[in-house]
Amino acid sequence: MREHPTRSSRVLNSLIIVLWTVLFAGGVSAQVDRLAHLDVQGDPGSSLLLAEGWAPPSFVREPGKQGKITKSPFWCSRCADHGEYAKGARHPAPPEKLLNRPRSDMVATVQGKAKKPPIVLAMPRLILVCDLSPLSARMLKKYEIPWIREHFPKKKTKLDQHAVAHLYAMRCLHLFAQWTDLMCLDPDRKEYRPADHGQTWGNPSMNRGEVWLFPAAEPYHQFCRQFFKGFGKWSSWWYVKPSNQVATLIHAGKLKDDILHARLDHMLAHQHLFEYRGHYYHLPVWIPEGIGHYFERRHEQKFDTFCLLGQPRQKDRSDWEWKARKWKREVRSLVSKNEELPVTKLALSSTSNQDLIPRYHVQAWSMINYMIGMGRGRFRTFIDGLKTKAEDDHVLEAHNNAFRRTFGVSAGQFQARWRGWVLKKQK
Numbered sequence: 001m002r003e004h005p006t007r008s009s010r011v012l013n014s015l016i017i018v019l020w021t022v023l024f025a026g027g028v029s030a031q032v033d034r035l036a037h038l039d040v041q042g043d044p045g046s047s048l049l050l051a052e053g054w055a056p057p058s059f060v061r062e063p064g065k066q067g068k069i070t071k072s073p074f075w076c077s078r079c080a081d082h083g084e085y086a087k088g089a090r091h092p093a094p095p096e097k098l099l100n101r102p103r104s105d106m107v108a109t110v111q112g113k114a115k116k117p118p119i120v121l122a123m124p125r126l127i128l129v130c131d132l133s134p135l136s137a138r139m140l141k142k143y144e145i146p147w148i149r150e151h152f153p154k155k156k157t158k159l160d161q162h163a164v165a166h167l168y169a170m171r172c173l174h175l176f177a178q179w180t181d182l183m184c185l186d187p188d189r190k191e192y193r194p195a196d197h198g199q200t201w202g203n204p205s206m207n208r209g210e211v212w213l214f215p216a217a218e219p220y221h222q223f224c225r226q227f228f229k230g231f232g233k234w235s236s237w238w239y240v241k242p243s244n245q246v247a248t249l250i251h252a253g254k255l256k257d258d259i260l261h262a263r264l265d266h267m268l269a270h271q272h273l274f275e276y277r278g279h280y281y282h283l284p285v286w287i288p289e290g291i292g293h294y295f296e297r298r299h300e301q302k303f304d305t306f307c308l309l310g311q312p313r314q315k316d317r318s319d320w321e322w323k324a325r326k327w328k329r330e331v332r333s334l335v336s337k338n339e340e341l342p343v344t345k346l347a348l349s350s351t352s353n354q355d356l357i358p359r360y361h362v363q364a365w366s367m368i369n370y371m372i373g374m375g376r377g378r379f380r381t382f383i384d385g386l387k388t389k390a391e392d393d394h395v396l397e398a399h400n401n402a403f404r405r406t407f408g409v410s411a412g413q414f415q416a417r418w419r420g421w422v423l424k425k426q427k
């Protein structure tokens with residue numbers, strides 16, 4: 001006997017179809033919406049405004065023409081030597097040690113037979129040891145002029161060693177403000193903070209990092225030979241184990257001031273990223289390098305520091321001698337020839353910048369630009385995801401989890417979308 005669907009079962013069937021259609025179509029559109037952030041238009045990452053309108057906190061002085069400083073954004077050894085600080089002045093604490101050795105010994109080592117000792121500047125999260133040569137005031141960026149005039153009103157055409165040291169301390173504070181803005185850690189920009197902002201900044205047991213700026217190759221090489229086991233051509237980056245801190249050393253050589261400034265920003269980005277949440281898990285090198293280039297190339301799209309240490313291990317050095325000025329064209333060529341590194345390989349690559357040849361720095365920079373273009377909150381979530389890797393988590397798993405949690409796709413799918421972005425935006 002054939003069964004005929006009853007009226008009620010027909011109604012039920014059509015209801016199921018309607019429900020299925022709503023659920024399915026809804027699911028697809030939710031999926032599309034959830035991934036809409038991956039369709040980055042143009043290059044918003046590169047042009048993102050960071051710490052816009054920032055200026056260093058002013059010096060506060062006692063009343064009167066020669067009033068002593070009562071409050072300042074950094075402590076300066078030269079100002080202290082000149083008796084410029086009022087009794088009980090408020091400023092960040094001067095360091096007793098540099099590179100875990102008595103400060104006076106280290107200053108004497110750098111000074112050698114030279115005229116004046118290097119200037120030590122203490123900021124809330126960084127120590128700068130600055131021994132740069134005098135600089136023409138023409139090299140100042142327009143927004144930096146009032147920073148310097150406030151303290152050195154008479155230095156109209158040339159900044160001496162002392163004024164240059166103040167300038168670089170302010171540049172360090174500026175980069176830190178940009179970094180905290182990018183990472184949604186700026187207390188004045190609460191609206192950007194992602195949900196998990198309860199995390200602490202850095203490990204309190206970490207000492208302030210140090211940046212040493214040398215005027216030329218020779219004192220830099222000599223200093224590195226004495227205190228470290230090697231050095232990069234222009235800059236070195238070290239973890240000082242006994243004092244639990246990182247140290248960056250850079251020499252100016254014949255570099256123009258704008259290049260030196262950009263290079264400093266690259267290195268400071270490494271330093272702040274490492275110190276963030278004080279985690280000793282070194283991120284796969286493509287991430288710090290991508291971020292370093294991101295900050296450096298915000299100055300000008302032709303600056304490219306490859307902070308390599310010592311000699312490349314490869315016998316064939318051709319990869320390391322590679323030089324490209326047009327990074328956007330280069331990354332497009334990499335992608336269109338399918339020559340980019342798969343992101344899983346990047347994750348598994350060493351944490352040493354010896355292992356990432358310059359050509360892949362370009363890929364790393366482009367991927368970070370793409371990522372930042374999706375918003376700083378997401379970027380912070382991604383870094384947080386990587387930084388929460390437990391000791392026994394596999395690096396690939398931590399990498400993949402960070403991609404999934406932040407962008408809603410696997411690392412491989414992320415890379416496919418990035419490829420599409422690279423090819424599309426260059427048209």
Ligand SMILES: [Zn+2]
Pocket residue numbers: 076077078079080162166
């Ligand atoms: Zn000073």
Ligand SMILES: [Zn+2]
Pocket residue numbers: 266270288289292305306307353
């Ligand atoms: Zn670097």
